[in-house]
Amino acid sequence: MLIDHFPVYGIRVRTPRLELRLPAPEELAELAELAMDGIHGPDLMPFGTPWSELPPADRARRVMQRHWRTLAELKADAWALNLVVFLDGRPVGVQEIEADDFAIQRQVTSESWLGLRHQGRGIGTEMRAAMLHLAFAGLGADEAVSVGYMDNHASLRVSRKLGYAENGTSRGISRGKLALEQRFRLSREAWEQHRTVEATIEGLEPCLPLLGAEAAA
Incomplete structure (x- = not known):
């Protein structure tokens, strides 16, 4: 079976409303169609x-290609999981978690997107909280970092709500122009203090060597 050779397909992170996991082919197609909207x-x-x-x-097509590329490039010292977010069994967005040299740094970064018609319902906060539970409770991370453009108020609100602390600013580029970015850092202690979303993890243990997290098991 596929899961025997690539166990990340068995990862399930669940919250009261959501499930985060890798998609089956037809679910990936449905996610791509959501992005079209x-x-x-x-x-x-x-x-x-x-x-x-x-x-x-x-x-x-880009949504599908990025999904396949991150899976193809996954290795213990540099990985990304594009976990699809499911609500009532249907894909509503993507919550990515990624790390370089996790076995040493114990740090994760994240990116995400949510279909426009599903925004404004607290899903963005809940799916980030699920990702953080996977990082800290599952993988044994020491910290999570995030970066958002200053005008991306929804993303910045999610970071602050979940306990991230501002960690300086940086200069980025958006649409070919200078765009200031707000950087955030979330320590394990701050995560424990601010966590309000209940989450469970299934199928992670066989994946720990693939993610450089054996020592966290």
């Missing part, structure tokens, strides 16, 4: 690479 309004660009402004068909 839009991810943000025209006045916002939350990504350094403006893939979300591609024509709908190209946008859908």
Whole structure:
């Protein structure tokens, strides 16, 4: 079976409303179609690479290609999991968790997107909380970091709500122009103090060597 050779397909992170996991092929196609319907309004660009402004068909293909690429490149010292977020069994977005040299640094970063029609319901906060539970409770991370453009108020609100502390600013590029970024850091202690979303993890233990997290088991 696929899971015997690539056990990350068995990871399940569940919260009261959501399930985060890797998708089956037809679920990935449904996720791509969700991206075709839009991810943000025209006045916002939350990504350094403006893939979300591609024509709908190209946008859908990009979602699928990124998913396959991150799986193909997964190795213990550099990995990313594009976990699809399911609500009532249907994909509503992506919550990515990634790390370099996790066995040494014990640090994760994250990116995410949520289908436009599912925004404004607290799903973004809940799916980030699920990712943090996977990082800290599951993998034994020491800290999580996040970066958001200053005008991406929804993302910055999620970070602050979940206990991230501001950790300086940096200069990025958005749509070919200078865009200031707010950097955040969340320690294990701050995560424990601010966690309010109940979460469970299933199928992680066989994946620990693949993610450089054996010592955290």
